Amino acid sequence: MEKFLLKNIENPSSASLEEYVGAGGYGSLNKALQMEPSDIIAEVKAAGLRGRGGAGFPTGMKWDFASRDTKFPKYLICNADEGEPGTFKDRPILEKNPHLLIEGMVISAHALKSERGYIYLRGEYPHARIVLEKAIEEAYAKGYLGDNIAGKGVGFHLSVHQGAGAYICGEETALIDSIEGRRGQPRIKPPFPVNVGAWGMPTIVNNVETLANIPLIVSIGAEKYAEIGNPECPGPKLFSVSCCVERPGVYELPMGTTLKEIIYDHAGGVRGGRELKAVIPGGISTPVLTPDGIDCPMDFVNLPKRGSMLGSGAVMVFDDTVCLVKVCWRAMKFFEHESCGKCTPCREGTGWLRNILERIEGGFGREGDIELLQDIALSITGKTFCPLGDGAAGVVLGFIKNFSDEFMYHITNKKCMVNKDSQSAG
Numbered sequence: 001m002e003k004f005l006l007k008n009i010e011n012p013s014s015a016s017l018e019e020y021v022g023a024g025g026y027g028s029l030n031k032a033l034q035m036e037p038s039d040i041i042a043e044v045k046a047a048g049l050r051g052r053g054g055a056g057f058p059t060g061m062k063w064d065f066a067s068r069d070t071k072f073p074k075y076l077i078c079n080a081d082e083g084e085p086g087t088f089k090d091r092p093i094l095e096k097n098p099h100l101l102i103e104g105m106v107i108s109a110h111a112l113k114s115e116r117g118y119i120y121l122r123g124e125y126p127h128a129r130i131v132l133e134k135a136i137e138e139a140y141a142k143g144y145l146g147d148n149i150a151g152k153g154v155g156f157h158l159s160v161h162q163g164a165g166a167y168i169c170g171e172e173t174a175l176i177d178s179i180e181g182r183r184g185q186p187r188i189k190p191p192f193p194v195n196v197g198a199w200g201m202p203t204i205v206n207n208v209e210t211l212a213n214i215p216l217i218v219s220i221g222a223e224k225y226a227e228i229g230n231p232e233c234p235g236p237k238l239f240s241v242s243c244c245v246e247r248p249g250v251y252e253l254p255m256g257t258t259l260k261e262i263i264y265d266h267a268g269g270v271r272g273g274r275e276l277k278a279v280i281p282g283g284i285s286t287p288v289l290t291p292d293g294i295d296c297p298m299d300f301v302n303l304p305k306r307g308s309m310l311g312s313g314a315v316m317v318f319d320d321t322v323c324l325v326k327v328c329w330r331a332m333k334f335f336e337h338e339s340c341g342k343c344t345p346c347r348e349g350t351g352w353l354r355n356i357l358e359r360i361e362g363g364f365g366r367e368g369d370i371e372l373l374q375d376i377a378l379s380i381t382g383k384t385f386c387p388l389g390d391g392a393a394g395v396v397l398g399f400i401k402n403f404s405d406e407f408m409y410h411i412t413n414k415k416c417m418v419n420k421d422s423q424s425a426g
């Protein structure tokens with residue numbers, strides 16, 4: 001497939017405005033400025049674009065809700081808080097193709113009649129901040145940002161807001177709290193941010209990759225865009241592939257490419273030709289799959305049928321040298337650390353899960369520990385403010401469902417079934 005989101009990024013100057021414009025950049029903005037805002041929204045709806053941050057909500061529908069709200073100002077926020085282990089798909093856009101994101105944001109702002117935007121950037125991406133701020137400066141200098149963009153009477157101002165490195169600030173309502181200057185914690189929904197968001201005004205939060213898809217939709221039109229990938233979830237998709245593969249990295253492929261193709265045709269197969277043991281398809285919060293589940297299209301429709309989710313599209317591959325009890329324990333250490341503490345089942349439950357997993361992994365597991373893990377996980381599911389609690393519980397339930405033998409072996413034999421000398425953390 002011809003690359004669009006990662007087009008030209010091998011070029012060392014790909015982040016410069018000159019290179020971007022030379023490769024046809026900002027052509028979609030010029031086209032969009034001739035269009036009525038409502039026509040752009042209709043085009044995005046017809047294209048079938050679904051949010052690429054993890055939830056997969058139809059972007060055009062979100063925009064439609066926001067456009068019907070008559071309150072002004074409206075804020076457009078790009079969610080660049082990419083903090084889940086295994087997820088680094090947005091990073092090449094932020095660091096190497098920043099003008100694609102800016103162009104996508106200006107078109108989106110025109111469609112939504114928003115005059116103020118922010119890129120909420122994760123604290124751990126300092127280089128991306130430098131690149132983005134330079135690109136924003138260039139865009140202002142050339143009139144792609146400002147009060148009167150390309151002389152068409154459309155105004156949009158954009159700046160970068162760097163977070164302090166809290167995973168929960170990737171959740172849109174916590175992100176809004178953080179941007180307002182408070183400690184980032186999720187808010188109850190409804191009201192949804194499209195009506196009551198930043199400073200109480202309508203606020204549209206879209207992921208980096210989602211916004212980077214907008215220039216493509218405008219340039220080729222909804223009909224052609226909908227022909228890319230899976231008809232139920234069309235368009236190009238970025239997959240970050242990591243752990244035990246020959247060629248880890250970010251791959252731009254049509255949505256619906258199978259997990260098997262991603263691992264074997266694009267990422268070079270399992271490292272050293274070893275045996276595949278398990279795959280996490282969409283970032284650490286998505287349930288693990290066994291090797292017989294990998295012939296599955298990577299999209300928002302087919303993965304749930306196999307008991308997992310597309311999430312952010314972060315594929316983590318584990319071979320037969322990896323202890324999966326250790327992977328599950330480390331995942332829980334992450335969730336416990338990142339729990340914002342607002343609700344009890346998540347704040348306490350992730351700590352209990354981590355504690356039990358730690359003792360099983362360390363060879364001190366007790367009879368009944370698997371049932372105890374399941375009981376705690378089910379007590380968290382559906383009882384928390386935001387998806388972090390459900391994600392943590394789903395990880396434990398998924399590992400136990402698919403790899404209970406490995407957990408049992410640890411408990412019964414007080415050691416791992418994988419030889420310690422050949423063991424890898426993935």
Ligand code: SF4
Pocket residue numbers: 168186338339340341342343344346347384385386387388389390
């Ligand atoms: S589920 Fe966890 S992270 Fe989410 S609001 Fe509750 S305590 Fe905070």
